[in-house]
Amino acid sequence: MSTKKRISLDLGPLRKYRDFRLLYSAMTVTSIGSFITYVTIPYQVTKMTGDPLLVGLIGIVELVPLIFMAFVGGALADYVDRRILVFGGEVLQLCLTGLLLANALLGEPQLWLLYVIAGLAAAVDGLQRPALEGLTPRLVEAAEIPAASALTSLRHQVASLGGPTIAGLLIAAFGTGRGLGWVYAIDVATFAVSLGLLAMMKAVPPPEKADRPSLKSVATGLRYAVRRPELLGTYLVDINAMAFGMPQALYPFFADRLGGPAVLGLLYAAPSAGSMLATLTSGWTLRIHRHGLAVILAAGSWGVGIVVFGLSNALWLALFGLVLAGAADMISGVFRSTIWNQTIPDHLRGRLAGIELLSYSIGPLLGGVRSGGMAKIVGVGGSVVWGGALCIAGTVALAAMLPKFVAYDGRDGLKRKEAEEAERAALVASSAG
Template identity: 70%
Template structure:
């Protein structure tokens, strides 16, 4: 029994052995809670000013468009500049934007347009910072520690996703909005101190200068790797067909009223956290592509269960299972990305990854809403889950190399490509794509 628990337990080796990972992790853990507080507070403030659900929903549009553009820019910059400086610069920009929200909330009549502008700029900064943050991971931990580091990062996100909104609700109900934004501002101050202490992470040798050509190089590389395409397509399929979040308010009316709405939002995060805390086994599994397919299929089956559930406890259980399946898929996708992509392309591919996992849920919520108009709430959820499972099976059949992918082969390929790039960089300049097939 003790041996089984050791296999399941979360591996904290990266926190013990990597000083820079501890600093980045600590700063992100605190600032993420603050960011989720603001994530809840800004829509609430728009609601208080306008009392118009359409204007609240428009925040998503203002966030999506800059993200789609700046993720490519951020990826190219992350392959050319010190990634630590990009992350630190992004955190400074977030701090300034939070200060703008604080000042706006102190006004007698807060400006609505400023909330939209800050939301758009925050999304743009996120598009620049996040590829650098994700590209930082393989540089501050060893390749063998990447599965454990990915699980730790996932746990950090899950805890913030649970704690931030809950704390935001308490704060909004008890203090002025200015104090809510001030707390987020304080979390950024802590993060800045941590990031300032991280050692420099210089760009790879002979790094590609940011340009449309360098972005195209990253896109061509992603297209040439079936295991990477598999991670993008399987996740987009799962989120597009199986994301029911937009229907939670309507499901809550059936399952107990507005009081249970928060439980529906929290249940997937609980599943994600449970999967993360018992993720020790993932470092000993090498068929990463197969696990992504299994997890995406399990997500679809759990969503079917959500649609069929006629009691609150059953719906919550299915959402917990869905969240756990999604996290398992995410852990193996992150391992594929960080253990197989050569360092000189890591930033650009992180930008592509960001687009893949950001657009799926947004488009999935739109699909769920449109489906509900045609076949009803339960019909939309159930049909989405069924299409998710069928789409996963179709992609598995269409991408046999992804299904057979072995993480040990991917890691060996990355090491060979990094060595080939370093050798080429030390010789005559040639910035083309390195192939080591």
């Protein structure tokens, strides 16, 4: 096998599976639009208030509904057609983005409405995302899951690179005030494409004898996650990395220092550029079996990149630090996603996806609040540097506390999933008889 084939991205799942291809295309388009909005809301709050703490407060507003709805969405994803949940989530997000557009067109946009919409959008994301995450192992074969995880990461990076870049250019072109309506309008348009593609997918029925959504079913998922150190490790390591290291709430302030609105788009896009570079050369990840150790090393590398960013006084150095951090985050994400999709049985996949959503969403939201609050005390640059250093220290501590996670081998996880699904199939068959 040539070196190129050993390191290049595996496109097999896109070629082989029609519904995975449709889902992938739909989510790529809608994610680009969502990232445009993701950049624009903090920018709008920054220009309306000039207060980093109020920008970071967006994270708190999003946190509570996300936590609640992630459990609801996870339980529903194990009981109903996951495709329908994803479709319904897109419709609701379309309506909320339409409200953002209308608010931007007002003579005096309402600040409180931005927070309300951000909270509602987080609630919808919590409802939709577990179903979306749970679709992949239903649409591709088990052996293709690592390749599908890398492709999903690429999709995210294309969106997070293209969306912020487009947002920065649009904001620079149309300015603030009513001009931001054009920015939100792009996101509205992307939903029409994604809804059309999702409508072409076949139904994805829930597992036989699926657990009815209830507090008991949610508790079952939580107990399962806590008993699995390889799952618990993925959650804790990522929360630690993002809660301490996520600097995005401070991007508007770095942009003002380094060059203005056009630079804002570059700052948002730089981690995605690093992630995309890592994704396009991710073929080597298929041969790595110590997935837990890989997550630990990647999380520590993320912290190093954030420290470099915080210390930078030049645009090129800031972008270099963010590119490094983005590459490390992508590698961590691929291995975490592989652990989840290769080891969790299908009848629990939705509920565990809800927990996963919390793990990779709570961290950035807390990171926005932490970075904004700490910036009040030690300054914008100091907040980022301290956050990166704390991320590294926390990763080392978690590695020491979770030796089974560090030693985890993906081949053992796949065997465990097969055994658990066979055991459940036998129970379903016996109860039916």
